[in-house]
Every structure is written in structure tokens, then in C-alpha cells.
Amino acid sequence: MTDQLSTAAPAPVLEARGVGKTFTGVAALQGVDFTLRAGESLALMGENGAGKSTLIKVLTGVYQPDEGQIFLHGEPASFAKPVDAQHAGISTIYQEVNLVPLMTVAQNIFLGREPRNRFGLIDFRKMQEDARALLATYDIHVDVRRPLRSLALGMQQMVALARAVSIDARVVIMDEPTSSLEAREVETLFRVIGMLRSQGIAIVYVSHRMDEIFAICETVTVLRDGKVVHNGRLTDLSRVELVALMLGRSVEKVKRGGVTAFGEVKEGEGEPVLTARDLSRKHQISGIGLDIRPGEVVGLGGLLGSGRSETLKAMAGVMQLDEGSLTVDGKRVRSGSVAAAIKAGVVMLPEDRKAEGIVPNLSIRDNIVLAALPRLSRAGFTSRAKQDAIVDVFMKRLRIKAASPNQVVSELSGGNQQKVMIARWLAMNPKVLLLDEPTRGIDVGAKAEVQALINELADEGLAIVLVSSELEEVVEGSARVVVLRDGSVERELRGSEVTEQHLMAALVGENHAPADESPAEIKERL
Amino acid sequence: MSAVTSAVRLPQKGAALVFLQRYGVYLAIALLLLFNLFFTPNFMTIDNFRVQFIQVVPVLIVALGMALVIGTEGIDLSVGAVMALSAAVIPLYIGYGPLPAAILAVLAGCLIGLANGTMIALIGVQPIVATLSLMVAGRGIALLVADEQLKSVIDPGFLALGRGTIAGVPYSVLLALVLVGLVAVLVNRTTFGKQLVSIGGSRRAAELAGLPVKRVLITIYILTAALASIAGIIQTARLSASVPSTVGNLIELSAITAVVIGGTPLSGGQVKVLGTVAGALLLQLIAASLIKHNVPDAYSQITQAVIILLAVYLQRGKAVLK
Amino acid sequence: MSLALEPSVGPATTKQVTRERIAGNVQRYGAAIVLGLLLVVGSFAFPTFPTVSNFTNIATQSSFLLIVAVGMTFVILTGGIDLSVGSVYALGGILAAYGSTWGIAGAVLLPLLVCGTVGILQGLLIAYGGMAPFIVTLAGLLGIRGLVFALTNEGANTPLIKDASVTALGQGGLLGLRWPVVIAVVVVVIGSVLLARGRGSQTVLAVGGSESAAVLMGLPVARVKFSVYVVSGLCAGLAGALNAAYSSSGVPTVGVGLELSAIAAVVIGGTLLTGGRGNLIGTTAGVLLLTVIQNLINQVGSLTSSVQAVVSGIFLAVVVIIQTVLSRTQRL
Amino acid sequence: TNTGTTTGGSGGGSETPEGTQQSVASSEGPTCSIEDYGAEKIDLKDAVVGFSQSEKEDNPFRIAETQSIKDEAEKLGVKKLITTNAQSTLSKQISDIQDMISQGAQALIVAPLNSDGLEPALQAARDKNIPVITIDRKVNATPCEDYVTFLGSNFVEQGKRAADQLIEGTGGEAKVAILLGSSGNAVTTDRTKGFKDQVAAEAPGIEIVAEQTGDFARDEGQSVTEQLLQANPDITAIYAENDEMGLGAQAAIVAAGKTPGEDIQIYSIDGTRNAVEQITAGSYNGVIESNPRFGPLAFQTLVDFMDGKPVGQDIIIADSEYDPSNAAERVSSAY
Numbered sequence A: 001m002t003d004q005l006s007t008a009a010p011a012p013v014l015e016a017r018g019v020g021k022t023f024t025g026v027a028a029l030q031g032v033d034f035t036l037r038a039g040e041s042l043a044l045m046g047e048n049g050a051g052k053s054t055l056i057k058v059l060t061g062v063y064q065p066d067e068g069q070i071f072l073h074g075e076p077a078s079f080a081k082p083v084d085a086q087h088a089g090i091s092t093i094y095q096e097v098n099l100v101p102l103m104t105v106a107q108n109i110f111l112g113r114e115p116r117n118r119f120g121l122i123d124f125r126k127m128q129e130d131a132r133a134l135l136a137t138y139d140i141h142v143d144v145r146r147p148l149r150s151l152a153l154g155m156q157q158m159v160a161l162a163r164a165v166s167i168d169a170r171v172v173i174m175d176e177p178t179s180s181l182e183a184r185e186v187e188t189l190f191r192v193i194g195m196l197r198s199q200g201i202a203i204v205y206v207s208h209r210m211d212e213i214f215a216i217c218e219t220v221t222v223l224r225d226g227k228v229v230h231n232g233r234l235t236d237l238s239r240v241e242l243v244a245l246m247l248g249r250s251v252e253k254v255k256r257g258g259v260t261a262f263g264e265v266k267e268g269e270g271e272p273v274l275t276a277r278d279l280s281r282k283h284q285i286s287g288i289g290l291d292i293r294p295g296e297v298v299g300l301g302g303l304l305g306s307g308r309s310e311t312l313k314a315m316a317g318v319m320q321l322d323e324g325s326l327t328v329d330g331k332r333v334r335s336g337s338v339a340a341a342i343k344a345g346v347v348m349l350p351e352d353r354k355a356e357g358i359v360p361n362l363s364i365r366d367n368i369v370l371a372a373l374p375r376l377s378r379a380g381f382t383s384r385a386k387q388d389a390i391v392d393v394f395m396k397r398l399r400i401k402a403a404s405p406n407q408v409v410s411e412l413s414g415g416n417q418q419k420v421m422i423a424r425w426l427a428m429n430p431k432v433l434l435l436d437e438p439t440r441g442i443d444v445g446a447k448a449e450v451q452a453l454i455n456e457l458a459d460e461g462l463a464i465v466l467v468s469s470e471l472e473e474v475v476e477g478s479a480r481v482v483v484l485r486d487g488s489v490e491r492e493l494r495g496s497e498v499t500e501q502h503l504m505a506a507l508v509g510e511n512h513a514p515a516d517e518s519p520a521e522i523k524e525r526l
Numbered sequence B: 001m002s003a004v005t006s007a008v009r010l011p012q013k014g015a016a017l018v019f020l021q022r023y024g025v026y027l028a029i030a031l032l033l034l035f036n037l038f039f040t041p042n043f044m045t046i047d048n049f050r051v052q053f054i055q056v057v058p059v060l061i062v063a064l065g066m067a068l069v070i071g072t073e074g075i076d077l078s079v080g081a082v083m084a085l086s087a088a089v090i091p092l093y094i095g096y097g098p099l100p101a102a103i104l105a106v107l108a109g110c111l112i113g114l115a116n117g118t119m120i121a122l123i124g125v126q127p128i129v130a131t132l133s134l135m136v137a138g139r140g141i142a143l144l145v146a147d148e149q150l151k152s153v154i155d156p157g158f159l160a161l162g163r164g165t166i167a168g169v170p171y172s173v174l175l176a177l178v179l180v181g182l183v184a185v186l187v188n189r190t191t192f193g194k195q196l197v198s199i200g201g202s203r204r205a206a207e208l209a210g211l212p213v214k215r216v217l218i219t220i221y222i223l224t225a226a227l228a229s230i231a232g233i234i235q236t237a238r239l240s241a242s243v244p245s246t247v248g249n250l251i252e253l254s255a256i257t258a259v260v261i262g263g264t265p266l267s268g269g270q271v272k273v274l275g276t277v278a279g280a281l282l283l284q285l286i287a288a289s290l291i292k293h294n295v296p297d298a299y300s301q302i303t304q305a306v307i308i309l310l311a312v313y314l315q316r317g318k319a320v321l322k
Numbered sequence C: 001m002s003l004a005l006e007p008s009v010g011p012a013t014t015k016q017v018t019r020e021r022i023a024g025n026v027q028r029y030g031a032a033i034v035l036g037l038l039l040v041v042g043s044f045a046f047p048t049f050p051t052v053s054n055f056t057n058i059a060t061q062s063s064f065l066l067i068v069a070v071g072m073t074f075v076i077l078t079g080g081i082d083l084s085v086g087s088v089y090a091l092g093g094i095l096a097a098y099g100s101t102w103g104i105a106g107a108v109l110l111p112l113l114v115c116g117t118v119g120i121l122q123g124l125l126i127a128y129g130g131m132a133p134f135i136v137t138l139a140g141l142l143g144i145r146g147l148v149f150a151l152t153n154e155g156a157n158t159p160l161i162k163d164a165s166v167t168a169l170g171q172g173g174l175l176g177l178r179w180p181v182v183i184a185v186v187v188v189v190i191g192s193v194l195l196a197r198g199r200g201s202q203t204v205l206a207v208g209g210s211e212s213a214a215v216l217m218g219l220p221v222a223r224v225k226f227s228v229y230v231v232s233g234l235c236a237g238l239a240g241a242l243n244a245a246y247s248s249s250g251v252p253t254v255g256v257g258l259e260l261s262a263i264a265a266v267v268i269g270g271t272l273l274t275g276g277r278g279n280l281i282g283t284t285a286g287v288l289l290l291t292v293i294q295n296l297i298n299q300v301g302s303l304t305s306s307v308q309a310v311v312s313g314i315f316l317a318v319v320v321i322i323q324t325v326l327s328r329t330q331r332l
Numbered sequence D: 001t002n003t004g005t006t007t008g009g010s011g012g013g014s015e016t017p018e019g020t021q022q023s024v025a026s027s028e029g030p031t032c033s034i035e036d037y038g039a040e041k042i043d044l045k046d047a048v049v050g051f052s053q054s055e056k057e058d059n060p061f062r063i064a065e066t067q068s069i070k071d072e073a074e075k076l077g078v079k080k081l082i083t084t085n086a087q088s089t090l091s092k093q094i095s096d097i098q099d100m101i102s103q104g105a106q107a108l109i110v111a112p113l114n115s116d117g118l119e120p121a122l123q124a125a126r127d128k129n130i131p132v133i134t135i136d137r138k139v140n141a142t143p144c145e146d147y148v149t150f151l152g153s154n155f156v157e158q159g160k161r162a163a164d165q166l167i168e169g170t171g172g173e174a175k176v177a178i179l180l181g182s183s184g185n186a187v188t189t190d191r192t193k194g195f196k197d198q199v200a201a202e203a204p205g206i207e208i209v210a211e212q213t214g215d216f217a218r219d220e221g222q223s224v225t226e227q228l229l230q231a232n233p234d235i236t237a238i239y240a241e242n243d244e245m246g247l248g249a250q251a252a253i254v255a256a257g258k259t260p261g262e263d264i265q266i267y268s269i270d271g272t273r274n275a276v277e278q279i280t281a282g283s284y285n286g287v288i289e290s291n292p293r294f295g296p297l298a299f300q301t302l303v304d305f306m307d308g309k310p311v312g313q314d315i316i317i318a319d320s321e322y323d324p325s326n327a328a329e330r331v332s333s334a335y
């Protein structure tokens, strides 16, 4: 396959030959050959922990390869630091948003290349104007003087993207750029990628979302367990074949799974286990009411910044409410106390795994049992046996890929970290599970497992609230969808209304979706 | 900010370097012992080691508490003042017997810990300034409690804490060993210990996981103060006098140094109890070697600085990036 | 229709932004606000407090610490710390005295050269050697003080400054302000401009805000970390030299505990100890606060040293509590 | 006692036992009068007097010194006495003095922290022609110009006398360890110099085997002595530059299983009650006094000065000494 390509293909811009990288005990990359040609858009695929991020970090000077060589325009190159790669025209959006939360949006975009006036001093006015203008080209309208951390995660990711592509680059590498974007932002992103490609800029794109891969990439490199298992044109592969390659299973086996792994969903019956009334907090959400019954999955729909995360945080006690009440099984839960919420059986998987989820220096085991620890201890003394029992179950059930439960969680791949987070909350045996982007950054295999798990948990009687920026996931996974807009409930979709058309129409504030319009058409309009 | 450690790592090192990183302190101790074996008369004697162990006890006990605080990404500058306060309280109540006096001394110290903890956990003051204010005020309070006087303590039961031995091992050393054991268990085997390092690792994540962050923080500052009070009591017994003006002066720096040399990063999220013990011992050995060779103060300070740098340089890479 | 396509920015965004901005300013100038309150209260309580001569004293007394604190602000903004400033301050003083035999140039350049070198060494170990700032500068605190004693025969010799032009640098002045005050103001102004709009200023903030992000963004992290320790060394040396000129002698024991005062001033001034946010106006207010607290204690005039310690400790606590509460409004 | 504690020192309380008053040992040399200095004549009764203490009042010497100044000011009916404490920080002492001047102090008594570096403070006083009397530590400046006069002990002499005591007590044959005061402190330098010079001159049989700083603190003195005794088991005498370190050394000697006062002799300087009591108990060998009660003499000098009488520029007080022959009878005059 590779031969066919090379005959007519333009010269390679960035190459890796025989690259190997071993972390203490884990061989993250072994003899990886990788080629990126000018103007090419290449999908880098693989399961969680396959080595995608590691390869990117080796290519961009964050890590030094243990063996092998990097070539830039055919010349051997070695990047001691990320800045060297940047100077060589390689711009990267790393998997975790890597910006400075305390600094403003404008500062973040122009860090390291601030516009100056004639005295050599930074010209903030110009910087803000430029930032505003730059973001506007991507349809982002935020106050660029605000600190980055005040933006929702998806918006932060858009800022990171704007920064990366505004640097004059020959190669743009994106490690899961869409993981916290929803449809509209993804559209914007695609537009940007189209622009880049038309300028002959080569793109490396990592994502676990198949649609996206097939929509924008020409070629694909598949990694499995640190080795390259496939290299070629994407058009030569079907989805199923690609998944099979990634997972290392036969096509037949993979075929049995559907688009999403959700089974039949049904509305819950009986008394609501959780009742939220008039949840309000100044400037964030107002008057939100929800009833969640045991055994049902309720989706929360909304655009970026519509207040989905805030609603979950309000119910999980993370956020102090100005008004409103929350009752679980008829008992009032004190607002603003996570402990009280957990005690009542309401737990939340936070959206920002890096800042709010993992405790980076602790082991997988400790991270999983973190919340459940008091239950697994006697008189304050921890019991290793009890912990191991639980950790074992979840590591197997969620297929967490790690050297051992003792491995430090920050060493795991992004997807596996997410699974650890899910395990933490499942270990609590909650009554109500609030999931903010549960499949963010999770590979197809694991995603299916998580989706199946959500199904299964609902069947077992758990009440679940699901926030996802993938419409497909919300629609297929939920029995009904509550749509938020500007911090309050816009609409509720039930039964047959739970379709992508209706949801999308509701998102933009149209009460009745024309039934004859297809999702694609609506996407088009957006 | 501590959550980002993973993103940037120093390049991997060879096995020898990994060994040095992990065992840097112990190696430094061994080298120093070796040096003394050859160049210091009367060093390798039981009596000498007893002296070293007795002298290291206060710093060690304070460093244990400091390690806990540092594990939560905090710091406690007030430990010296707490020692002074507990020393000041002893003579007031020694008439009721050594034990009640000691208990009251620890309680008094804990009040400072409570003040620290409240300011830090509930109000959100940065630990270094919160404890700095109590470092200044605490010693003043201690002196006022003591009526600005130095008092001899002659209760034989109390003095035994400073002088008595079991099978040649001084009580104070035994007490320190017990405390090391307790802290090690606390850190490694209890819910509290795990919560402590989680807070240091990522306070936000700990909060979202429903941990009682504020309670744990307050408790830790109180514990640290309690340990410092015990150090103050031991020091008082050893001196057979309550000297609130000088006891524990600058001990916060020694304690922090011991903790850091022992491999606990100042960025929190880890507590190395054994390393802390080794760190304290290393400092003690450095001081002893310099005094025994009658090195003038100026050069002794320079030498200490160089040795500390070397010991930490050996194990750098572990705690570098915040 | 196009309206519906505007991104959903949540209700009352502009109001929120205004609120954030006000809260930001309260935090930025929290120390200055507390300082203002203290000045008013002090003026009512003690008639001898609001006098020109007293304020001149306060200014002079603050100037040395302020110069040190400016350097410390840069260090703390990167998330580091410099414990060596007290010893470097003493070294600067000694060297100024030795250097004064070559006149004013020697008295200023010699300390700057050597203290800058101390900063360079510490900066190298921290930025390129990957060592923790706390430990490196703690060793600096010990080692440099040792060096000071070694240079002065265990502190027995105090080199004196005889050159009139050098003593004039400490004692003379401009418009009723002593040179150290004038120089401190200049240092603050230059520092503020650099920090707000200078090359590398954004990297300083970024390193403190998130070092790994700064590395991944390709910022010159090591260079900036290195530079701030050099700046701090230079500032401490300059302050020490000015202080020596002011007191016509290089006293080996000055500056003990100065690092804590400087750190306290910086933190009270609203700079986050973890780095990433802060400004020199705050630091200036922090330094003045510490001096004014001492001044007010002296105004009472009959407190014993123990009571003074208690009062100033509690004062400090109250000030940081107020400052923290003021700035908390901005937390998200 | 049954309380298990003893209290050291009276804190220089109001009862001043007979014989504790400072007396002038020498006041020869040039004098200074109010005309010479150029100050304005004031009546202390309606004057504001400032006292700048150098170190914290947390040790007997400083407590007694401050108390004695306060007591005497009260006795004389001084209108207002402002006291400040530099807490061992030179810059604070400068500020303290400046602050007192701007508060309207008309006369100053200063216990300098350091011999050098007070220039700006003295200058500020000079600018307003405020008379400054320095006590206990001498500043390197011109008397009757930068300040009026110095009252205090001769620290070199104290070291010399301690050497004399030690030479006599040991018969001129000893291995001595010196516990130095804080580095960079003029008192340390002088007491070391006086001692070493005298030993070199008078007692070739005395060997100084170690000199290490104990920072004038009891616990440091104890730790250092413990180390030294281990390394040099043949030490027979200790010279501590203040009583606190001497008492620490005593505890270390006991811990090492030796008898203080006999196996190892201890000499120190200060004259605190704790140390003198140890002499009476036989486990301490000699103490050279450094009398802190400057109040009466300082104010007397000030009064004389204001009355237009010439006062000595360099008034050295007579320090007594304690040894086994007189300790019991004179312990009451210790502070």
C-alpha cells in the first residue's frame, strides 16, 4: 500500500523512522515508521493507550525518542524542546488543553509573539483587536479580555485551536481537538481545516470519532500497542475495517456492534428519585427544573455555554445555588456540598478531567477508590484487600489499560484516565449518576463499552443524566432530552421527538422542527 | 497547577541515575559516615551516635509534621513559635505533674495550629503568610505566657524525658521512633493519609470527589502543631529549662530542608516519611561533622549549603516541575 | 435568523464581565485599600503620625525592602521563591563598602556584579539544573551569609564607607526624598512597565500560571526562570548597596529575615504564591503596609518586644485575611 | 521546690538590691558639655525621652536593662518615655530612632545593636540637636559630635577577666573550648579577643581546642558542647561568652557523665542569677558580670548634661565578678 502512495505523492514533510519510546516498564512506541506529506491530511488512529499522543510528543520535541530518527523535509532533525518544532513550522494542539488559565484569551493566543509598539512594549490594544479578529474568523465571539479559565472547556479548546493555526505552520497536529466540542464548533473546525489544506498545510488528526475521520482525512496510520499496524488511504477502508484494525479483531466480530452501543432505552417509571426545582445562580442558570426517575437516562442538550455543565454541578453540590431545591428520594439535599450530594447518592463525572478529575500523582487504585475510601476502611484504616477487590472489578470491566493498579494515573493515556474517573463514581454505588461528557476521549471500543455500561446501569435502576456534545450519543442514549438554552430549560423532547432533527432545531431555539429536514440539512444551515 | 506534571517529563535516565534519585539522601548519609569514620576521632562510638540521635529528635519530630503540611501543598513557618509556646506552658503547670503539664502544653500548641488551619482552610489565606503571622505572634505570646522569663524546670519525672534511657536508648529517641511509626501509618494506611495526598495532588479534584478538604486541612495544621509542641516539650526536658526566647529558632528552615532532601516535593501530593527521617539525620550529621572539625561558622555555613545542594542535586528530577 | 446563530454566551455576560473587572481591581489594589484605611486610622489615633517627617521616614525605611520585593515579585510570579535575598543584601552592602574605595562607580558596580553572579548561579541551578527554587535559594541563604562572614573575619570587621559621594547616595536626595526612595520608585516604575508590557513579561506570567503549558507553547521557559533569579539577585544587591551607603558601612549582620518580609509584602500585595498573577503596585502597598504597622507600634511607644511581636503578627494576619476576602469575590 | 520550677532572675524588678547599682570604673579623658554638643537645654520633667533597645527583651540582660531605664524614668518623673525594640534588626533600630524623633523625642538613650551602621539615626538626631546617650555597646562615631557619650562595659576587658579567672581556676593548664556568641556581633568579637589575647600572653599551658558558635542561646550551647565533648574527650574547661551558653554547656557535661565544675570547669560572662546560683552549688566556676542596670547612670548623666556639667565621653562601668568565694554572698545582686 505504501508503495502505491509514494509513487505519485508529494515529498514527505515530517517523517519518523524506527521510533521507539519506553516509559518505566511500558513500551509506548516500538519501531514506528510514520510519514506525513505536504498537503496531506492524515488520521492517526488507535485505541486508548495505543501510543498516538506519545508519537505526537516525540514528533514535536516534548519527548526524545529512545531510538529511531525524525526527519523534517527529508533531513534528519531533532527537537530538543517543543519550541524547536514550532520554529520548524510544526504547530500542535495537545490532547489536554494546554493554555494558561489565569491569563486572558488574547494573552493566551499571542503568548510568545505579542505585538509590540515602536518602543518595543507590548501593544495590548492591538493584541486584543487581533485576537478578536482572529477568533471572529472562526465564528467565536468572546470577550478576549476575560481570563481563559472563565470559559467553558469547549471554548477553551477553540481558543487553543485558534492559537495553533494562527502560527505560521507547515504542519498542524491536532490531538483530539473535538473531544469537548459540539456539532457547531466541529463544523467551524472543519472549515478551518479545509482552509489549512487549501494552503497546502499538512494535517495530522487524532480523533475517536469515526465520522470526523472519514469526513476530513485522506490517509490513515493505525497504531496498536505502540506499533504501526496499517498505513494507507482512508477511502480503501470501511469503518468496520478500520475499527477492526484498531482493535486487532476480525471484521465479523466488530460488525456485530452498531453505531452506538446503546440498546433500547425507556423512560423511567414511578416516583422520581431526583427532583430539581428552580435551580438558579446568577449569570449562570435560572429556574431549571428536572425530574429523574430510577432506570432512565435523561439527556441534557444545549449549545456550548448553555449551562449544561452548570446544571450538573448544581445538582452535584459543586456549585452554591442562589435559589432552588434538590430532593433525592423525597429528602432535601443541602446545596453547595459535594459530600451531602454524595451521601444522598448523587455523583458527577466532571467534564474537565485534568483540572477537576484525576489526582495526577496518585496511583490508579487510589484514584478509583478516592471517594469510596471511607466505605472501604475500618475505623479510618484502609483495607488493601477491599480496595483491590473493587479496583480489580472495574479495571477489568472498563478494560483500563495499565501496567498495574499501582501505576501513577498521570502516566495513563487520556482515554484510560477517563475510565478511571468513571470507575471512581461507579464504585460509589450511586442512585443518580451525572455524566458530563462521559465518552470524551474514549476510543471506539471503550466508548461502546461505556455506552453499554450506561444502558446496563440504567437497567439496574440507576438514574442517569447524560451530557454529551455528540448529538448521536444524546439521542440514542436518552429516553428523553431536556434542552437548555442560555441557562434555562428551553424544551423537553420525549418519545418520538427524541431525534437529531428535533434536538438540533431545539438547540437553535426553533420550537418545531420541520419534519422533512434531514440532520445534514440542518447542519448545513448551521 | 500541580495537575500538569504529567505533560512534561524530564528525559528518562539510566538505572544508576534512577538509583541516585531514589536513594540520594541515604547515599549522602553513607558518604558522610564514611568520611567521619576516617577523619573524625571518636566518631564511631555508641555514645556519639546516642548524642546525634538525641539532638536530631526535635528537628525530626517537627519535620514529620512539616512533611504532612507540605504533602497538602502547604507550609508551616510557625512551628518554632509553637515549640516556644509549649515550652512556655510547661513551667506553669508542672506543679500538677509532668503529664498534665505536657498535655496542656500540647493543647496550647494546637491552638496555634487551629488558627493556622482556620485561616488557610476556611478563609483561604496562603499558607506561607498565614503561618508567618503566627510565627511572629506565636513567639510573642509564648514570651508573654512565660512572663518573658526563662524558667528552670527541675521536676525529676519531667526531666527523665530528656535524660532517661531504656537499654541505653533515650526516651526521647524512643518517642520519636513511635511518632515516626504513627505518622507512617497515618500516611500510608489510613483514609486520612490518602485524603491528605489527594488534596496536595489536586485540591479541586479532591473537593469534587466529596472529600472533607477543609476538615482535613485544619486537622493537619493542628497535628503539625501538636508534633511541634512535643518537640518543644522534649527540648525543655533536655535543657531542664523553659527557654521560650530561643527554643525552636529557625527550626522551620531545618525541618523544611529535611523534608525536601528526603524526597517530598514542595508541590505537594506526596509524603515520604522515611525520607524525612533520613533528611533530618543528614542535616544532623553535617552539623556534627562541621562542629567536630571545628570549622569556623563562616565556612561551616558555606559547607552546609554545598552539601545540601549536592544531596538535592542527586535526586533532582523527582520534584522539579510544579 | 442570524441572531440565533450567535454563540450562546449565557445571560448577562456583560454584567458579569464588569463585575469581574471590579473584583479584579479590588484584588489588585486590595493591599492599597487596606493601606489607605490604616493611614486614616493612624492619623486619627496618633497626632504625631501624619507628619511630613514621619512620612519621609516611612518612605526611606520602605525603600530598601521595596527594591528587594520588586525582584521577589518577579520570582514569585514564575511560581518560584528566593530565600537568599537577605544574605545577598548583606553581601551587597559589604561589597559596596569595599567598592567605595573606587568611588561611587565601585560602590554600585561591584555589588551589582557579584550579586548578579549569585543570581546567575542560582538561576542556572533552578532553570537549567532542574532543582527546586526553595532548596537552591535556601542554600544561597546559608552559603552567602557564610561568605559574608568569611569576607569580614567572622563578622568582626565592618567595612566603612568614607567616600562622600557614596554616602551622599544614601543620605542625599531629591525634592526632599532620599536617593534610595527615588531609586526605589524608579525601580518600581521600570519593573511595572516591564512586567505589564515588556518582552518576556507574558512568559513570566505564563510560567507561573502553568509551566507545562508554557513549555508546550514553546515559550522560553528556562530563560525566563533564569532571568528572574538574576533580577532578584541584582535587586537585593542594589538594595544592600544603597543601605550600606545610607548607613555608611557594610554591616555583615543586616538582612537576617529579610526574605520573609519581602515574601510577606509580595503576597500581601496580591501576588499569588503559586505564580501567574500579581503586580508591583500591590507589592509597593504591601511593603508600605509592613512599615506602617511597625511605625504605628512605635507610635504607641511603650510596648515590650513580646507585645510588639504579638501585635504585629495579629496585624499581619488581619491584613492578609481582609486582603484574601476582598480578592475572593473573583474566584470562579 | 514542689512546683518543679525555679524562676531565674528578678527581671530587674523594682526592688534594686544594694550593691547592684552600676558604678563608674573610669571616666577619664575628654568630656562633653551641652555647649560643646550644641543641644537645647530641657527639663526632663516635661521632656519626651526615647529609649531604643537593640534586642528583644527575652533574656535577663535585656529585660533588666529596659526595666531599669523605665524605672528610673518614672522615678525622675519624665513626662513621656517612648521605648522601642529593634528586635536584632539594624534597619529597624534606625527606623525606631527616626520614628521617636518624629514623635518629638528630645533626648535619646540608645542601646546600639551594632557598632556601625547607625549613622542615619545619629544624623537625624544631630539634625535636631537631640542629645544621644549610647549604652552597653559602643558605636564607631565621634563622641560629643555624633552622640554625647557612651556608658558601658569594656567587652574586651570582660574577656580578659574571664581568662584570668580560668587561668587561676585551672592553674594554667587546660584544654579549653570556647562557645562563641553570634557571628558578626561586636560583643562576640571583643569577648573572644580579650580572652584569647590574655590566654596567649599569660598561660602557655592552656590550649584552645575548639571555638564554635552557640549563638548566645542555651540550647545551642548545649548541643555544641555535646558534640565537642564527643570529639575531644580531654576538654577540661569551657569559656562561654554568655551565661546562657555556659548553662547549656553545663547540661551537656552532665549528660556526658562528667561533673561540671570539677571534671570540666565552666566560665562565662553576664552575671545572671541562674549562673551565679550554679557557682554556689559548686558546679560552675566563674562569672564575669556585665551589669545591665543602666537606668540610674544614664539618667544621671543626662541630668548632669542638661545642668551644663561636662560629662565624660567614655564612661566605663565597673563590672564585678563572681567566683566560688563570693558567689553565695553576692548572688542577690545577680540579675
Ligand SMILES: Nc1ncnc2c1ncn2[C@@H]1O[C@H](COP(=O)(O)OP(=O)(O)OP(=O)(O)O)[C@@H](O)[C@H]1O
Residues within 6 Å of the ligand: A023, A024, A026, A027, A028, A046, A047, A048, A049, A050, A051, A052, A053, A054, A055, A095, A401, A402, A410, A411, A412, A413, A414, A415, A416, A441, A443, B006, B009
Ligand atoms: N509519562 C508517561 N509515563 C509512563 N507511561 C506513559 C506516559 N505517557 C504515556 N504512557 C503510556 O504509554 C502508552 C501510550 O499512551 P498515549 O498517551 O500515547 O496513548 P493514546 O494513544 O494517546 O491514547 P488516548 O486515545 O487514550 O489518548 C500508554 O500505555 C500510557 O500508559
Ligand SMILES: Nc1ncnc2c1ncn2[C@@H]1O[C@H](COP(=O)(O)OP(=O)(O)OP(=O)(O)O)[C@@H](O)[C@H]1O
Residues within 6 Å of the ligand: A141, A142, A143, A150, A151, A152, A153, A154, A155, A180, A284, A302, A303, A304, A305, A306, A307, A308, A309, A310, A311, A351, C007, C008, C009, C010, C013
Ligand atoms: N461564547 C462564550 N462567551 C463567553 N462565555 C462563555 C461562552 N461560552 C461559554 N461561556 C461560559 O461558560 C459557562 C457555561 O458553560 P457550561 O460549561 O455550562 O456550558 P455547557 O453547556 O456545559 O457547555 P460545555 O459542555 O461545552 O461545557 C458560562 O459561565 C459562560 O459564561
Ligand SMILES: [Mg+2]
Residues within 6 Å of the ligand: A052, A053, A054, A095, A175, A413, A414, A415
Ligand atoms: Mg492521547
Ligand SMILES: [Mg+2]
Residues within 6 Å of the ligand: A152, A153, A308, A309, A310, A351, A436
Ligand atoms: Mg459543559
